Amino acid sequence: MFKSSTIYLLKWICFAVSASTLGIGTIYSFKYLLIKILELIHYSGISLYLWPVFGALVCGLIIYRICPGSAGEGMPAYLLAVNSENGNLSLKATVCKFFAALFTLGFGGSGGIIGPMVRVNSGIMASLGNLFMKIGFTEEDRRIIAICGASSVCAAAFQSPIGAGFLVVEILKRANMHYLDLFPSIITSCLCVTLIRYLNLPDIFPFHISIVNDNFVLSKDMIWIITLGFITGGFSILYVKFYGWMRRFMERDSLSTINMLIGSIIVSGIAYLVHKDLLSASFSYVENLTSGNGVWPFAEIFEGKTLFVVFILLAVTKGLTNSITVGSGLSGGFIGPSIIMGLFLGAAMAQFLGIQANSGVYYALLVAGMSGVLSGSLNAPIAAAIIGTEIFGAGYAVPATLSSIVSFQIARSSYLYASQYDSLKEPLDVK
Incomplete structure (x- = not known):
């Protein structure tokens, strides 16, 4: 029992380190590129309200022709893969998803960045899991590492070490949560937030909350x-x-x-x-x-x-x-x-x-x-x-x-x- 528990912990720590590092890189690079595109649009001289049409053309005529699986919100693909396919996610769809979301939101489509980036980073981690399987890891390990990839993105977005870990597991099967899903997810989100604070990275969501002394009754x-x-x-x-x-x-x-x-x-x-x-x-x-x-x-x-x-x-x-x-x-x-x-x-x-x-x-x-x-x-x-x-x-x-x-x-x-x-x-x- 001790040996089995130790192996689990070592695996989870390994997954958490890789998922946190890649998750931070994924969501911060996306936001950086998103802001740069919005700045270019601002100085382009073309009306802001025309750009969503260009985004639709780029996605519809180019990206979705290359990979139809990169369409939509992103979270359903993560849920399907983890619940039914042992975390198996297409690397091609992962790459295309990043650019589909970037052109949609960068050109003015209305939406959030977390769902698409959950799909992207869980896909990156699933591809990493495929490599691990060649050295003895299992399909269940790939499934867990995909969850860790999703957890790191949510943790980076909210700087929420516990809530983010719960979120990516609770939406999977809220009536059937497993500790073997939840624990590595929370370890990943905790490590991710720790890294962000150590590196003094800016917030993804700019919550500006003043400290107040008047507690509500x-x-x-x-x-x-x-x-x-x-x-x-x-x-x-x-x-x-x-x-x-x-x-x-x-x-x-x-x-x-x-x-x-x-x-x-x-x-x-x-x-x-x-x-x-x-x-x-x-x-x-x-x-x-x-x-x-x-x-x-x-x-x-x-x-x-x-x-x-x-x-x-x-x-x-x-x-x-x-x-x-x-x-x-x-x-x-x-x-x-x-x-x-x-x-x-x-x-x-x-x-x-x-x-x-x-x-x-x-x-x-x-x-x-x-x-x-x-x-x-x-x-x-x-x-x-x-x-x-x-x-x-x-x-x-x-x-x-x-x-x-x-x-x-x-x-x-x-x-x-x-x-x-x-x-x-x-x-x-x-x-």
């Missing part, structure tokens, strides 16, 4: 946290259902370039009418909401408490543009938009209640909104609660957890990924 504010859990749960249902409808309407699996062009035009039109930052990964929204600053559209019309209308509008339109982008076949993620939409809903509640930005209650509502939409849309309540707590601080564990649980209970029958539904047909077995 649970007895007074609990009702609003629970209410927000119900709201985020209902919002998550609408988000998932709209994406499912858009995917069917746009016939995403056909990979029609015409549909991608139509989707890109609609997304550009919504952004033109509402706010340009709806395009791409919308990192500015995270920074502005968590810092309590920012210039918002229509602010002159909706002043004071009624600014909550603007935040609700931006939450809804971010969900619409994200669903249209991915539903048409282009490559973008759901996790980043879920975070942004949740922050908007929390900020809207704060505006409605007249809560001052950067106060303890304000941050409690932000983390409740963020964790609630993450939990409801991804069906991952444990990971959502932990990630919210690790980002905002231990003092906000209660609102993050309460909102996650309530939202999950409301939205548990809605699924972004079909494999989550299939996993519920299996008996509960946490081992």
Whole structure:
């Protein structure tokens, strides 16, 4: 038993070191290239709202012709490979996925970077696992190393040493989590965050959270946290259902370039009418909401408490543009938009209640909104609660957890990924 346990630990440490190193390189290089493309577009003299069409043409006519498997969000391919194919992922699709996501988001398609990068780094690690199999490693080892690759990307994105490890396992089979999946995933995410902090790398998501001393009073504010859990749960249902409808309407699996062009035009039109930052990964929204600053559209019309209308509008339109982008076949993620939409809903509640930005209650509502939409849309309540707590601080564990649980209970029958539904047909077995 001791010998077997030692072998497992040595394997996991080996997997964690390689996955963390490659995961950091993958997501930071992607964000660097993404920002450079957006800067070039800014100085190109061509309207920002025309570029999503170019992204659709590049993906539809070039990248997807080379490798159709690189289309879509990225997370479903990871789930399918780990759940059904022992972590076997195509290296060709892995490389093409990186560039499909880069051209989609770099040219203004609305989506997140985490889903595509989970697919990319888990694919890189699966290819590394194929090499390990030549020296005696098993298919199960390849499966675990693919999970470690996914974990490192999420850990780098959130700087969440525990929550990221839970997330990539919980979305696999929430009713049947295995310790043999969970432990190497958490070891990887912990090592990844340690490396990032040692290297003093910048945050992927620019959370700017002030340290406040005015702790919110649970007895007074609990009702609003629970209410927000119900709201985020209902919002998550609408988000998932709209994406499912858009995917069917746009016939995403056909990979029609015409549909991608139509989707890109609609997304550009919504952004033109509402706010340009709806395009791409919308990192500015995270920074502005968590810092309590920012210039918002229509602010002159909706002043004071009624600014909550603007935040609700931006939450809804971010969900619409994200669903249209991915539903048409282009490559973008759901996790980043879920975070942004949740922050908007929390900020809207704060505006409605007249809560001052950067106060303890304000941050409690932000983390409740963020964790609630993450939990409801991804069906991952444990990971959502932990990630919210690790980002905002231990003092906000209660609102993050309460909102996650309530939202999950409301939205548990809605699924972004079909494999989550299939996993519920299996008996509960946490081992």
